[in-house]
Amino acid sequence: MPELPEVQTIVDELNSAISERTITGCKILRPSIIQGDRKCFTRELQNRTIGKIVRRGKYLLFHFGDDQGLVVHLRMTGKFILERASVSNAPHHRVIFHLDDGSHLIFHDVRCFGTLEFVKDIKQFKKILSLGWEPWERRLTTQSLYNKIKNRKTSLKAILLDQTVIAGLGNIYASEILYDATLNPELKGNEISQEQTRRLIRSVRKILKAAMKYNGTTISDYRRVDDKQGTFQNFLKVYGKEGENCPRCSSSIIKIKQNQRSTFLCPNCQS
DNA sequence: AGCGGAACCTGTCGGC
DNA sequence: TGCCGACAGGTTCCGC
Numbered sequence: 001m002p003e004l005p006e007v008q009t010i011v012d013e014l015n016s017a018i019s020e021r022t023i024t025g026c027k028i029l030r031p032s033i034i035q036g037d038r039k040c041f042t043r044e045l046q047n048r049t050i051g052k053i054v055r056r057g058k059y060l061l062f063h064f065g066d067d068q069g070l071v072v073h074l075r076m077t078g079k080f081i082l083e084r085a086s087v088s089n090a091p092h093h094r095v096i097f098h099l100d101d102g103s104h105l106i107f108h109d110v111r112c113f114g115t116l117e118f119v120k121d122i123k124q125f126k127k128i129l130s131l132g133w134e135p136w137e138r139r140l141t142t143q144s145l146y147n148k149i150k151n152r153k154t155s156l157k158a159i160l161l162d163q164t165v166i167a168g169l170g171n172i173y174a175s176e177i178l179y180d181a182t183l184n185p186e187l188k189g190n191e192i193s194q195e196q197t198r199r200l201i202r203s204v205r206k207i208l209k210a211a212m213k214y215n216g217t218t219i220s221d222y223r224r225v226d227d228k229q230g231t232f233q234n235f236l237k238v239y240g241k242e243g244e245n246c247p248r249c250s251s252s253i254i255k256i257k258q259n260q261r262s263t264f265l266c267p268n269c270q271s
Numbered sequence: 272a273g274c275g276g277a278a279c280c281t282g283t284c285g286g287c
Numbered sequence: 288t289g290c291c292g293a294c295a296g297g298t299t300c301c302g303c
Binding site: 032076077092109110111112113152153154158220259260 | 273274275276277279280281282283
């Protein structure tokens with residue numbers, strides 16, 4: 001489900017809703033969701049006060065005042081639900097956090113790919129350390145990105161999904177970005193010019209910024225903490241638009257498979 | 272080293 | 288109607 005704009009929306013809403021709340025207890029309904037030491041998880045989180053919640057790539061980092069914290073990844077269908085009073089019974093509730101104001105934060109996940117992990121030092125957490133540039137990081141420049149991908153034999157689409165290059169992009173925005181930049185998704189890293197790299201970065205920033213403005217894209221599962229939907233699906237140009245007309249040239253949008261995943265493109269504009 | 276495919280788990284949808 | 292395969296917003300592991 002969520003890519004950077006969806007995760008950022010959720011992080012912003014959680015900061016408003018539960019920052020400075022203390023976790024009074026937690027109930028694990030699906031143990032496989034918990035990474036690391038499951039036995040310690042409940043004990044480590046007990047009586048912790050949630051400080052700042054930040055996003056890095058598609059991870060949510062709940063800081064507990066020091067370097068310790070809770071690292072969450074929503075994967076495809078993970079979401080957070082805040083219930084003010086009693087906890088409803090739903091089949092996909094996986095972990096329930098009880099908070100000191102009587103409310104409950106529920107981690108809900110249909111497919112159970114999502115992960116929660118307590119970490120003693122977030123700064124040294126390997127999965128976070130291996131992430132690439134944030135889209136608005138100064139070090140992400142035409143030159144640095146060009147240097148990083150100029151020898152790669154894989155497609156631009158796969159490069160955009162590679163979290164060790166730029167962190168936060170996923171399948172929807174990868175197609176939208178390549179369409180915006182008029183780049184063929186099947187072009188290889190070692191085939192693109194500096195000018196094309198410049199356009200790629202510009203489109204990454206443009207599309208993500210617009211998606212965040214509209215609180216992300218809801219196609220089926222993604223919901224905000226208050227259960228509202230994002231609205232960027234109303235502005236998608238190619239994702240899920242197979243057979244529809246390209247807004248730029250009216251050619252028919254096509255769907256192809258790259259590395260087992262769908263890519264949507266205009267075969268004319270992006271040739 | 273770097274690439275592509277399988278696996279992880281559950282639900283939905285379209286075709287026959 | 289019912290079954291079966293394909294597909295879904297992501298990541299990790301494994302073999303080549």
